[in-house]
Amino acid sequence: MEFPITELLDYENSTEWILKHFHPKGLQCPKCKKTVKQSRKFRRTQTSELVVHRCYNCDTIYNLYTGTIFQGSQWSVKQVVLLMRGICKKGETTRELAAELGLSYKTVLVMRHKVQDNAELEQPNTPLPDSHSETDEMFQNAGEKRCTSSRS
Numbered sequence: 268m269e270f271p272i273t274e275l276l277d278y279e280n281s282t283e284w285i286l287k288h289f290h291p292k293g294l295q296c297p298k299c300k301k302t303v304k305q306s307r308k309f310r311r312t313q314t315s316e317l318v319v320h321r322c323y324n325c326d327t328i329y330n331l332y333t334g335t336i337f338q339g340s341q342w343s344v345k346q347v348v349l350l351m352r353g354i355c356k357k358g359e360t361t362r363e364l365a366a367e368l369g370l371s372y373k374t375v376l377v378m379r380h381k382v383q384d385n386a387e388l389e390q391p392n393t394p395l396p397d398s399h400s401e402t403d404e405m406f407q408n409a410g411e412k413r414c415t416s417s418r419s
């Protein structure tokens with residue numbers, strides 16, 4: 268049975284999970300690298316409900332997705348967590364994921380490719396000690412958006 272399960276996840280926990288895996292050093296200003304504590308809450312994005320921070324030091328605005336492959340997307344934090352779980356831990360099909368997330372097949376497919384492309388770019392030449400490390404790397408890679416212009 269397929270059904271949207273985003274309601275089962277908590278906003279706060281999903282935000283914490285993304286922070287931990289996409290920003291292991293903590294959320295910071297993408298321009299001057301000041302910590303999130305050195306910013307003020309500026310507003311909240313409408314669809315994703317992300318807190319937008321404005322840096323006290325340089326006035327740059329940023330949010331939880333800044334610098335990640337989800338930057339500029341309208342995905343909710345719950346959808347991001349479920350996508351990463353579905354791809355990295357469960358190996359779910361794109362069709363299953365789209366149904367669970369309440370998103371279109373194409374939207375999920377495009378994001379899935381971004382996640383996988385980022386993971387492939389970061390593949391080390393030496394084998395990793397275990398599959399757990401590989402999954403952790405994949406999460407962190409999704410959190411560090413690569414410069415796509417250098418690849419074309």
Ligand SMILES: [Zn+2]
Nearest residue numbers: 296299322325
């Ligand atoms: Zn700054």
